Amino acid sequence: xxxxxxxLVVIAGPTAVGKTDVAIKLAKKWNTExxxxxxxxxxxxxxxxxAKPDQQQLDEVKHHFIGQLSIHDxxxxxKFENEALKLLDGLFELHDLLFxxxxxxxxxxxxxxxxxxxxxxxxxxxxxxxxxxxxxxxxKLQEMLLQLDPEYFESVDINNPNRLLRALEVCHTTGKKxxxxxxxxxxxxxxxxxxxxxxxxxxxxxxxxELRVDQMIELGLVEEVKRLLPxxxxxxxxxxxYKEIFEFLDSKIxxxxxxxxxxxxxxxxxxxxMTWFNRTDEYSWFxxxxxxxxxxxxxxxxx
RNA sequence: GGUGUCGUAGCUCAGUUGGUAGAGCAACGGACUGAAAAUCCGUGUGUCACUGGUUCAAUUCCAGUCGACACCA
Numbered sequence: 001x002x003x004x005x006x007x008l009v010v011i012a013g014p015t016a017v018g019k020t021d022v023a024i025k026l027a028k029k030w031n032t033e034x035x036x037x038x039x040x041x042x043x044x045x046x047x048x049x050x051a052k053p054d055q056q057q058l059d060e061v062k063h064h065f066i067g068q069l070s071i072h073d074x075x076x077x078x079k080f081e082n083e084a085l086k087l088l089d090g091l092f093e094l095h096d097l098l099f100x101x102x103x104x105x106x107x108x109x110x111x112x113x114x115x116x117x118x119x120x121x122x123x124x125x126x127x128x129x130x131x132x133x134x135x136x137x138x139x140k141l142q143e144m145l146l147q148l149d150p151e152y153f154e155s156v157d158i159n160n161p162n163r164l165l166r167a168l169e170v171c172h173t174t175g176k177k178x179x180x181x182x183x184x185x186x187x188x189x190x191x192x193x194x195x196x197x198x199x200x201x202x203x204x205x206x207x208x209x210e211l212r213v214d215q216m217i218e219l220g221l222v223e224e225v226k227r228l229l230p231x232x233x234x235x236x237x238x239x240x241x242y243k244e245i246f247e248f249l250d251s252k253i254x255x256x257x258x259x260x261x262x263x264x265x266x267x268x269x270x271x272x273x274m275t276w277f278n279r280t281d282e283y284s285w286f287x288x289x290x291x292x293x294x295x296x297x298x299x300x301x302x303x
Numbered sequence: 304g305g306u307g308u309c310g311u312a313g314c315u316c317a318g319u320u321g322g323u324a325g326a327g328c329a330a331c332g333g334a335c336u337g338a339a340a341a342u343c344c345g346u347g348u349g350u351c352a353c354u355g356g357u358u359c360a361a362u363u364c365c366a367g368u369c370g371a372c373a374c375c376a
Contacts, residue, residue, distance in 0.1 A: 015340070038340085039338095039339060039340070039341085040340055049340095050340080074337095075337090075338095076337035076338075076339095077336070077337050077338095077339075078336085078337045079337075080337090081337095103340080104339065104340080105335085105339080106335075106336070106337095106339050107339075109336085110336080110337090114336095115336045115337080116336060118336085118337070120337075121337075126338095157334065157335080157342085157343055157344065158343095159342095159343060159344075160334090160335090160342055160343040160344085161342070161343085162338065162339090162341070162342045162343080163335085163342075163343075165338090166336085166337075166338085169337090170337090182336065183336095184336070235338050235341080236338090238338075238340085238341060239340050239341080240340045241340075242340090243340095264329075265340085266340080267330095269340050270340095271331085271332090272333095272334095272335095272339090272340090273340085275332080275333060275334075275335090276334095276335075276339090279333095279334090279335090
């Protein structure tokens with residue numbers, strides 16, 4: 001079976017730019033479905049703070065990977081790659097064109113280009129390494145990595161605990177050097193990929209971010225976060241919009257300050273997203289209002 | 304109205320015994336292969352309120368003006 005005449009249209013862009021609306025309009029036009037590539041909208045318990053499509057929008061177009069996980073589930077890019085590919089394979093039997101919409105650059109790339117295959121780390125190992133980091137600091141991790149994988153030690157961002165922990169985890173799990181297994185080779189897919197980027201002039205984007213954060217508060221973000229307070233240690237909740245409200249609930253800051261912090265951190269997140277998307281020239285960029293231009297562009301390419 | 308204190312980066316402030324200035328936060332730029340809305344790295348962006356004076360040299364000393372605050376009337 002081949003999907004050579006099939007198209008996956010990626011719609012990426014910074015948070016709050018308006019991806020959801022554009023994707024729904026396009027998906028209706030093509031009478032097709034949407035895959036979300038948003039590492040936080042996966043979680044069922046997180047809705048307001050992740051600006052998930054609302055029920056009405058979900059009724060308009062069939063969405064996948066929205067709220068299908070619990071914050072208690074363990075999930076990662078690799079699982080996303082596998083599940084998304086499996087899903088795409090099935091959906092391409094029904095549709096010639098599918099949309100994948102989201103702001104998580106790494107997750108989008110995993111579906112489009114694949115990532116190297118590593119065994120899942122044992123949870124105890126991850127806990128053990130984290131413990132070493134907590135007790136003995138980053139210097140110890142650096143020391144360990146230098147021993148196990150000097151090549152990666154040379155190239156890695158040496159002050160980044162997540163990178164060091166990950167490399168050590170792979171070395172221990174596989175008994176081989178991380179650098180030897182990290183091929184960064186690009187897999188090819190049997191479907192065509194079209195990448196569309198949505199962006200706005202920065203002042204406009206920032207304005208939209210402010211409005212959206214205020215709206216989240218009105219919709220009851222504080223209540224949503226309050227319910228999740230017992231699970232604050234979970235990775236899914238280490239997220240803009242949630243961690244700031246946790247601080248407010250701790251009485252460390254006022255609600256006003258928490259709101260200001262969410263806005264600031266969301267702006268910075270948007271900036272990091274753009275840095276990611278800008279490293280390739282594979283995206284064709286549009287403003288969200290250019291629906292006709294996008295439609296024409298897609299029609300032209302998909303002939 | 305009088306007296307005093309203050310006016311330095313977008314914000315909060317430090318500092319220069321006279322040689323045009325630096326922290327935190329914000330901002331800006333970047334990295335990124337199983338935590339990615341995560342994590343990490345880099346960059347100081349300035350009429351030192353304004354106008355004069357003294358001086359080789361003033362953001363610093365002096366005078367005046369404006370503004371803020373406090374106290375006294």
